[in-house]
Amino acid sequence: MTAAATRSTAHxxxxxxxxxxxxxxxxxxxxxxxxxxxxxxxVATAFKSQSDAIAYPPKVIFEPTLEGYVNLFTVRTxxxxxxxxxxxxxxxxxxxxxxxxxMVIAGPSKVVPRFVNSLIIGFGSTFLAVFLGTLAAYAxxxxxxxxxxxxxxxxxxxxxxxxxxxxxxxxxxxxxxxLTDTRLGMILLYTAVNVSLAVxxxxxxxxxxxxxxxxxxLVDGYTRLQALRKVVLxxxxxxxxxxxxxxxxxxxxxxxxAVLLTSGEAQTMPPFIPFIIGEGGQDWPAVAAATTLFxxxxxxxxxxxxxxxxxxxxxxxxxx
Amino acid sequence: xxQIRIENLRKSFDQFTxxxxxxxxxxxxxxxxxxxxxxxxxxxxLRMIAGLELPTEGKILLDGEDVTFHRAAAxxxxxxxxxxxxxxxxxxxxxxxxxxKCQGMAxxxxxxxxxxxxxxxxxxxxxxxxxxxxxxxxxxxVALGRAMVRRPKAFLMDEPLGALDAEFRHLMCGELxxxxxxxxxxxxxxxxxxxxxxxxxxxxxxxxxxRVEQIGTPQEVYDRPASMFVADFIxxxxxxxxxxxxxxxxxxxxxxxxxxxxxxxxxREDRANAPLALGVRPEHIRFADAGAVRGEVxxxxxxxxxxxxxxxxxxxxxxxxxxxxxxxxxxxxxxxEFNAERLALFDVGSGLAIRTANGEGRxxx
Numbered sequence: 001m002t003a004a005a006t007r008s009t010a011h012x013x014x015x016x017x018x019x020x021x022x023x024x025x026x027x028x029x030x031x032x033x034x035x036x037x038x039x040x041x042x043v044a045t046a047f048k049s050q051s052d053a054i055a056y057p058p059k060v061i062f063e064p065t066l067e068g069y070v071n072l073f074t075v076r077t078x079x080x081x082x083x084x085x086x087x088x089x090x091x092x093x094x095x096x097x098x099x100x101x102x103m104v105i106a107g108p109s110k111v112v113p114r115f116v117n118s119l120i121i122g123f124g125s126t127f128l129a130v131f132l133g134t135l136a137a138y139a140x141x142x143x144x145x146x147x148x149x150x151x152x153x154x155x156x157x158x159x160x161x162x163x164x165x166x167x168x169x170x171x172x173x174x175x176x177x178x179l180t181d182t183r184l185g186m187i188l189l190y191t192a193v194n195v196s197l198a199v200x201x202x203x204x205x206x207x208x209x210x211x212x213x214x215x216x217x218l219v220d221g222y223t224r225l226q227a228l229r230k231v232v233l234x235x236x237x238x239x240x241x242x243x244x245x246x247x248x249x250x251x252x253x254x255x256x257x258a259v260l261l262t263s264g265e266a267q268t269m270p271p272f273i274p275f276i277i278g279e280g281g282q283d284w285p286a287v288a289a290a291t292t293l294f295x296x297x298x299x300x301x302x303x304x305x306x307x308x309x310x311x312x313x314x315x316x317x318x319x320x
Numbered sequence: 321x322x323q324i325r326i327e328n329l330r331k332s333f334d335q336f337t338x339x340x341x342x343x344x345x346x347x348x349x350x351x352x353x354x355x356x357x358x359x360x361x362x363x364x365x366l367r368m369i370a371g372l373e374l375p376t377e378g379k380i381l382l383d384g385e386d387v388t389f390h391r392a393a394a395x396x397x398x399x400x401x402x403x404x405x406x407x408x409x410x411x412x413x414x415x416x417x418x419x420x421k422c423q424g425m426a427x428x429x430x431x432x433x434x435x436x437x438x439x440x441x442x443x444x445x446x447x448x449x450x451x452x453x454x455x456x457x458x459x460x461x462v463a464l465g466r467a468m469v470r471r472p473k474a475f476l477m478d479e480p481l482g483a484l485d486a487e488f489r490h491l492m493c494g495e496l497x498x499x500x501x502x503x504x505x506x507x508x509x510x511x512x513x514x515x516x517x518x519x520x521x522x523x524x525x526x527x528x529x530x531r532v533e534q535i536g537t538p539q540e541v542y543d544r545p546a547s548m549f550v551a552d553f554i555x556x557x558x559x560x561x562x563x564x565x566x567x568x569x570x571x572x573x574x575x576x577x578x579x580x581x582x583x584x585x586x587x588r589e590d591r592a593n594a595p596l597a598l599g600v601r602p603e604h605i606r607f608a609d610a611g612a613v614r615g616e617v618x619x620x621x622x623x624x625x626x627x628x629x630x631x632x633x634x635x636x637x638x639x640x641x642x643x644x645x646x647x648x649x650x651x652x653x654x655x656x657e658f659n660a661e662r663l664a665l666f667d668v669g670s671g672l673a674i675r676t677a678n679g680e681g682r683x684x685x
Contacts (some may be wrong), residue, residue, distance in 0.1 A: 144333075212405035215372050218392045219399040220470070221422030297529045 030160025035049070039295070045288035053284040067101075070094045072276065072293075076103040111290060114272040119297065120183055121268055122252040125190035129247045130240060134206075135196025138228060140199070141206040142214075152203075155196045163193050164256045166246055171260055183266045186258070190251035197250075198243050205239025206232065241308035243299065252298050271295045322383040322473035322506055324369060329378035331364050338364040340530040341378065346508060351500050353509045353521035357553070361530040362510045363478055369508060370399050370476050382473060393422075398467035402479040404459045406451040406466075413447035416465040423470070431658070437469045440499075456484045460492060463573075464499070474506040477637045481516060493519050514554050518542070526550045544679045545664060548671045551599050557628055557639040560605075561597040561670060562613070564635070568596075575665070578635070580612040583660035585678035591667070596674070599664035602628065604639035607648075611655025613638075620648050631656065 016024070045053050047064040060092065076098055079118065090096040098105055136155075140148055171180070179185030209232060217227040233240070255270040262268060273290045277283055324346040339361040346352045354362040367373040371392030380388045387395050398419070406415050413434050420430045440446040440460045446454065451462065460480060465473055470626045480496075481489045483491040497520045500507055510518050517524050518538040525535045526549075534546035544553035551559040564577050568591035574581045577598065580685055584598070603626075615633035630637055631654065638656065642648070665674040673679050 118424060210403055210405065212401040212403050215370075215392075216399065216401060216405040216466075217418075217422070218372065218405075219370055219397065219668070220419035220466070221393040223391075226422075231407060 042288045042291050046285055046292050048285050048288075050283060050285060054116075054282060065097075065285075066094070067097060068283075068289040070097055071283055071286040072289045073109055074098070075106045075109050077106045078103050093173060109276075110267075110272070111276075111293075114267055114269055115293065117183060117186075117262075117266055118252065118269040118294070121186045121190065121266070122248055122297075124183070124187040125194060125251045126244055126248040127189040128187065129194035129198045130202075130244050132195050133202050133243065134233070134236070134240065136195075136199045137202035137206050138232065140203050142211060152200070155199050158193075158196045167257065167260055170257070174261060177239050181262050181264055181266045186266055186268070189257060189261070190254065194247040194250055198247060201243045201246065202236070202239055205236050205243075238308045241305040245305055248301060249298060324474060324506060324508065325379075325381040325384075326365070326369070327379040327381070328490065329365065329368060329380065330376050331361075331368060331373060332376050337530055339375075342527075342530075342532040344532060344535055347505060348506055349504045351497070351507045351509065351520055351522045351664055353511060353517035353524045355511055355514060355524050356555075357516040358512055359529075360527040362512075362525075362527045365527075366476050366478055366508060366510045368393060369474075370397060371395050371458035372399075379494075384506075395473050396470075397474045397476055398470060398472040400463050400467050400475065400477040400480045402482045404463040404483070405618070406459060406462055408451060410451070411447070412443065412449050412451060412454070412462050415451060415462055416447075416469050419466060419470045433469055434465075437465045440468070440502075441465050444490060457488050457492060460484065466500075468503070472505070474508065477507065477509045479511055480509075481513075489513075489516070491682065496520060514556070518554075526527075526553060526673070527658070528553070543662070544673075545599070546673050546679075548597065548599070548666045548668075548673075551664065551666070551673075557602055557641075559664070560600045560602065560636075560638045561666070562600065562633075562635045563595065564596055565598050567591055567593045568665070568674065577612070582612060584663045584665060585661060585676040587665070588675040588677065591674065595668040597666040597668050599666055599680075600638070600656075600658050601662065602639045602641040604659035604662045606657045606659070607640070607642065607646070607654045608657040609655050611657040613656045613658075613659075614653060615656065616651050616653050617648055619650060 004279075044062075046068045047066070048059070048062050049065050049067055052059050052062045074094070079102060081102060084099055084102065087099075087104070090099055095105060138146065140152060144280075145151065174180045174185055178190070211237065214222075214224075214227040215232050217231045218224065222230065253270060254268075258268045259271040262271065269290070273287060273294065275291055276286050326345070326454055327343050328341045329339055329343070330337070330341050342365070354365060356362050368375050371387070371390060371394075375388060378388070379386055382395060382397075392399075407418065410418065416437055417430045417434045420433060425433075434447065435444065438447055439610065441464060443458060443461050443465065446458060446462070451459065454462065463480070481492050484492060493516055500520075509517070509521065521538060523535060524538055525543050526533045526541060528549045534541055534550045536544075536546075542554055545554065545559065551561075554664040561662060562577070564575075566576050568575065568587050568589065570588055570590050572587045573585075574583050575587075575596075575598070582598070607629075613633055613635065615631040615638065618630040618632045618637065620630070622644060625644060626641050627646070627648075629640045629646075629648050633638060633656070634644060640656065648654075662678060663676075664678065665676055666672065667674055
């Protein structure tokens with residue numbers, strides 16, 4: 001047997017053969033294409049004209065336009081060409097763009113307040129869930145709590161059914177408490193759903209931190225809360241970041257409760273986006289534009305915390 | 321510096337009792353070791369002294385002041401952990417200065433004290449290093465520095481050398497003892513390693529199943545064990561026990577051991593017929609043809625200056641420590657002679673030592 005033959009047939013635990021690597025690489029690329037393609041399609045559609053967006057066969061090459069974004073951010077009325085001709089000349093590029101379609105801008109759309117709602121409710125509930133979850137997880141991890149296992153199971157059990165299963169009782173409850181269509185109500189609801197996940201995830205992370213650290217701090221003069229803040233939390237950053245991402249993804253994307261409990265004031269982006277299509281027919285570019293903007297914050301948040309997320313997922317697998 | 325007094329200290333977790341009513345005093349400036357197998361309650365006792373656990377019953381007094389329910393931070397004691405517990409997000413200097421920062425000391429003063437402490441431990445060159453880059457020994461020094469910098473009333477150490485390798489442990493034993501001699505701080509040192517306890521401590525408390533079996537100097541604990549547990553736990557190989565049945569009379573200098581009479585230190589109490597054990601340290605055995613106990617050599621373990629020879633006798637296997645020059649054939653039948661002055665007698669039922677001229681002056685826990 002030649003040396004080359006030996007190399008290609010022998011099992012190696014050190015390095016994969018070039019062919020294996022190529023195959024693995026191909027698989028990763030294929031998976032990436034499958035997941036990224038719809039996103040790219042949405043990003044591209046946002047820059048198409050309405051007719052290009054519904055063209056069949058689909059257009060890969062098209063003339064880009066900002067019409068979708070303009071439509072997303074404005075409310076427009078259709079006018080006769082005579083009326084438009086009588087108006088003073090358009091002040092801005094978007095006025096011009098709209099008038100070409102025989103329309104005039106009547107005012108801003110609701111997308112900005114809806115987006116702000118999403119930000120406040122998403123980040124607010126994430127902060128609350130992680131804050132409460134950290135305290136609870138620390139207590140479960142460090143103190144002898146009577147019936148700790150049962151309590152933990154009880155906390156987890158709130159995740160055992162789809163949250164929507166309790167939608168009607170929650171709706172009735174919220175109506176009594178005047179919490180329907182309020183940001184506070186949505187923050188509380190998403191916090192309640194997320195806190196169980198946060199407790200479980202964070203307990204795992206905090207369990208991994210040797211308690212000697214905070215005991216040393218306790219002996220050295222810190223109170224329990226100071227030790228938690230100055231010694232435990234800096235070491236739990238990874239876990240907290242990972243937990244925050246999971247919580248944010250849930251509350252950011254949540255649709256069913258948002259449809260049921262919000263209609264005006266506190267409406268978030270997920271229930272708002274489908275309504276965009278109603279104004280002026282099949283305005284897919286505007287929907288795609290909204291979706292693109294909707295994805296941006298969570299992508300940024302995840303990229304910023306990416307390092308922590310990766311470490312967070314594999315945390316505890318290898319002892320340092 | 322301080323005296324630590326423990327009174328009837330008891331701690332139970334649910335059904336399990338970790339520490340059962342021990343009472344003892346650790347004098348000011350003593351290096352006090354608590355020695356015992358894992359699960360004997362030594363660490364729990366230490367943690368109660370530190371204020372990291374609250375006792376179920378009993379009292380802890382520091383310099384006469386009852387601190388049983390004081391917060392850990394209010395006791396002015398320092399704790400050194402087995403895993404060092406250096407804060408990973410701080411460098412060496414910040415770690416050492418941390419207790420002072422907790423007290424709100426001025427930054428300049430902290431820097432001076434940290435420098436002084438580092439000089440004492442010879443780690444000045446490491447002050448700005450990351451703790452993760454340090455060797456085990458240096459980590460230990462930093463942990464000690466963090467304990468020393470505050471000049472606390474007492475040091476509590478929980479197996480501080482347990483995470484080091486054997487060679488280094490020996491070196492650190494010397495350093496620790498040297499440090500103690502220089503700063504003369506009351507030190508409570510928990511270990512399961514008898515060599516550490518024997519080589520460093522002024523006083524050793526041997527613990528078993530939550531009870532203190534004996535407190536004494538290393539020599540007392542080794543030469544005059546208060547119970548079969550202590551005799552068995554301390555010494556390597558441990559004390560040999562030769563079992564027999566008989567009664568004892570105060571003033572006798574010999575016991576009826578099966579068919580013969582064996583000389584023992586003068587007995588100081590009367591005992592009715594009961595199962596007894598004769599305790600013999602391996603180094604107090606000689607090979608002699610006239611020896612009263614006979615047996616067959618089973619094996620020999622060469623240790624450099626000495627060798628451990630195992631002999632099968634009618635009363636069980638006996639380990640003897642002989643000079644390595646002695647030639648021993650496996651399988652040969654030999655007689656064993658004991659150094660009568662150094663023998664111990666135990667009541668097998670209770671496990672406790674019987675009072676003899678040899679055992680005078682020891683303290684039970």
